[in-house]
Amino acid sequence: MKVLIISPSEEMVQHLSQPLQERWARTNVVFELGTRGIEALERESPDIVILDTELPNAFALLKQIRAFSNVPLIALVDQDETKEKVRALEEGADHYVTKSPNGIELASKVNALLRRTLLDRP
Secondary structure, rough: EEEEEEEOOHHHHHHHHHHHHOOOOOOEEEEEEEOOHHHHHHHHHOOEEEEEEOOOOOHOOOOOOOHHHOOEEEEEOOOOOOHHHHHHHHHOOOOOEEEOOHHHHHHHHHHHHHHHHHHHHH
């Protein structure tokens, strides 16, 4: 499985990578620190994307991704920001997790999205 994490924080990337690699030993985590997520998506063809909404242009980036890709996408949002959660879903995210997510919860949401999308592939 290949996961693309788009975040301004290398620490967050490491925090998110650990539970995924624990659950799926062969997980390849690719990260893009900052705004070049589109190029990374096109270059890497990941199975799933995790987009940190802390990026200044996160929602514009989300719209751009949805303009050409149906890749499963989880938005990483602030815990107490209901508006951010709703906006992420309305802009095209398939799901969201709050910052400092529980590793089991993150892995379960990734698994659920991949289970659905891998079954949909021809």
